[in-house]
Amino acid sequence: MSNFKFIVVLFLTIIFSTTSRGFQKERLDSLEQVFQNQSLSDSLRFLAIQQLTFSMIFSEGEKAKLKIQEVLKTAEKEVGKTRIYYEILQNLGIYYDVNQQTDSSLIIFSEILGESQRQGWKVLEQRAFNNLGMNRLNSSDYRAAIDYFSKSLEISRNDPNAQEANFVHSISNLGLANQELELYDQAIKYHLEALEIRERLNDPNGIAISSANLGICYRLMGEETRAEQYYQQAIENAKIAGNKVLFHRVHDNLGALYIGQKNYEKGLLMLNIALDSSDGFTPDPKMELSIVSNASAAFIEIGQTEKALEFANRGLRVLEENPELINYALTLKNTLAKIYFRKGDFEKGNAFLEEYQELNKKVFSEETARLLTDLQVKYDLEKKENQIALQTAELQEKNATLQRNYFAFAALGLLILLIVGTFVFYQNRNKRKQELLVKDRELKVKEAYIQASLESQEQERRRMAQDLHDGFGQYISALRMYVSQLKSDQAKEELKTELVNRTDSVLDEMSREISNVVYDLMPATLIRFGLIAALEDLAHRINAGQKVNLQIDAKNLPERLDELTEINLFRICQEWINNVLKYAQAKHIMLTVLQDDGQAQLQIKDDGNGFDVRVFQHSKRNGWKNITTRTELLNGKLRLFTQEGQQGTELLVNFPFVHRAN
The missing domain is CATH 1.10.287 (Helix Hairpins)
Structure with missing residues (x-):
């Protein structure tokens, strides 16, 4: 599953401790009872309903929005537009942002920021800056996001009475900003710091968020074992906290990781859980597109074409209803091309292949343009971090000389960072160009295979x-x-x-x-009795001439294989044995077909004259092209071992094996 970036965008703005049992139904009912108890103070009642509606955002969907709007009307009527009212309004902004309605959430968070600054509500002001940063991060406005997160963290660090729960969200979100800018080492530093705080606070929802983001960073860095561990930790804590959004999203990420490792059974299990709506959760269109695209790609890899087409068509329906998600459809378009080529519908296959190529060019152009902006943003990020570090140093040290030296080293570091960043940018651009050239060559080779087949x-x-x-x-x-x-x-x-x-x-x-x-044309034995029977019939016909002895050995194979697999394997055997009979002057041919642990192998060995492999590789005849084309259709790898002047030749075809009855 290429071209992926699974960024978990979640919020933690309400400050309260959680138990290891998380937001279970009993606790939610208890919070509702506190709110309905008119004998309690307004601050206690509305704090309870604030916590209740916040937890509902991640588990109850549209119901959470209606509940928040209802509570806002009650708060305005009973206590007016006081701080309590804006604390609850904050939850409505979070709901909109989680559900990708960024314009609505931006208006709400800006209103809360303005009122908190006028009233001097420092804690609420800090949260408003943090939420505005998340809103801008969701809109890919990294410069503004970094600025808001930094202001949020600055307010907390300048407050001697600030609690860890007040600023852990800003630390986590700065990690997200670094993560988006592909500064993974820096992102991991922030996420680990946030995770340590959240574990001390016994906050399963926060632990799930930090663990998920650490899993993403480690996967993008290629450390898949660590990524898997953090994904599992995220799933466990999301389940405890009742965070259905994160629970399903991390299953999608974990499924993509397993599929990338070719562990299709585990990968498809994770994706099935991600799509399962039995817990009342329905994924947003972007998440659904990601899940079904990954599932379709996995099924085509293991040769289940019809199942792959089923998921791919579901992805097309999501795309039709949400055309703005087209940039996230690269995996889907590429998989559809493979599906129709596998089904023999070259017209549709070529059409989707062209769509994939055009979309790939478009996404590449947009990413190139974004890289130019990101370079400056990375510079600004380092600048903000150094400013925060400087403020901390000013509180601890008042030595003016030390401050001047710090500025000098910081400026030098920023200059080096800018130079290195520029160098890395051009390196990456050249690398992407090379990758595009390689893909172009691969497509031309595939076109040649198709032409050879025709x-x-x-x-x-x-x-x-x-x-x-x-x-x-x-x-x-x-x-x-x-x-x-x-x-x-x-x-x-x-x-x-x-x-x-x-x-x-x-x-x-x-x-x-x-x-x-x-x-x-088509051996009746192959159609009626399968591959092994057809090969034995072929051996009987050849051995009847008493010039060459052909032996067949089948190991650990079912009686019947998939029809296309049987036909492709038989034609490969038929084509290669004909070559041996014509040119090799062999006396004995040994044909072996076996499978073990999901991998199958076809081996044809003879005792005839060897030859230069390049004779076949550069031949304009269709025999060798037919063999390589059918190997491609099996999603396999072809190897030929022989040498001119020596006796004996060996042909090996390895391919993934999935048992399906005809």
Whole structure:
């Protein structure tokens, strides 16, 4: 699953401690009872409903929005637009941002920031800056996001009474900003710091968020074992906290990780959980597109074409309803091209391949443009971090000389960072160009394979026509002559008897000729009894000539394989054995087919004359092209071991094995 960036964008703005049991139904009911108890103070009642509605955002969907709006009306009526009202309004902004309604959330968070600054509500001001940063991060406005997070953290660090729970969110979100800018080492530093605080606070929802982001960073850095550990930790804590959004999103990420490792069984299990709506959760369109695209790509990799098409069509429906998600459809378009090529529908396959190429160019151009902006943003990020570090140093040290030295080193570091960043940018751009060239070459090779297949079919049709014309033409002429003589009144009885015998003989020859032509087209044994029976029949025909001995050995195979797999394997064997019979002067051929732990292998060894491998690799004939094309259709790898002047040749075809009955 190429071209992925699974960024978990979540919020933690309400400050309260959680128990290891998380937001379970009993706790939610208890919070509702506190709110309904009119004998309690307004601050206690609305704090309870604030916590309740916050937890509902991640588990109750639209119901959470309606509940928040209802509570806002009650708060305005009972206590007016006081701090309590804006604390609850904050939850409505979070709901909109979680559900990607960034414009609505931006208006709410800006209103809360303005009012908190006018009233001097420092804690609420700090949270408002943090939420505005998340809003801008969701909109890919990294410069503004970094500025808001830094202001939020600055307010907390300048407050001697600030609690860890007040600023942990800003630390975590600065990690997200670094993560988006691909500064993974820096991002991991922030996420680990946030995780340590959240573990001390016994906050399963926060632990789940930090663990998920650490999993993303480690996966993008190629450390997949660590990534898997953090993903599992995120899933466990999201379940405890009742955070359904994160629970399903991390299953998608973990599924993509397993599929990338070719562990399709585990990967598809994770994706199935991600799509499961039995817990009442429905993924947003972007998440659904990601899940079904990953599932479709996995099924085509293991050869389940129809299942892959089912998920791919679901992805197309999501895309039709949400055309703004087109940039996230690269995996889907590429998989659809593979599906239709596998099904033999080259017209549709080429159409989706062209869509994939155009979309890839578009995304690449947009990413290139973004890199230019990100370079400056990375510079600003380092600048903000150094400013925060400087403020901390000012509180601890008042030495002016030390401050001047710090500025000098910081400026030098920023200059080096800018130079290194510029160098890395151009390196990455050149690397991307090379990758595009490689992909272009791969597509041209695939086109050549398809052309070779078509040419082979045409050549086969011409050969069949020639065989029918040359072979049956002479038989028909002979039959006509015999019948003509039989009709003659002058023919003697002895001659007629001889003519009938000759006619019988010609009909026998024609029957054998028809049998050979039909066998070349499609052996009946292959269709009725499967690959092994067809190979044994082929061996019987070859061994009947007593010039070459062909042995068949099948190990750990079911009685029948997938029909396309059987046909492709038989044609590879038939084509290669014909080559051996024509050119190798072999006396013995050993054909072995086996499978073990999801991988299958076809091996054909002979004791004939070796040759230079380049003779086949650069040949313009269709035989070798047919073999390589059918190996591609099996999603396999082809290797040939031989050498000119030495005896013996070995052909190996390895491919993924998935048992499906015809």
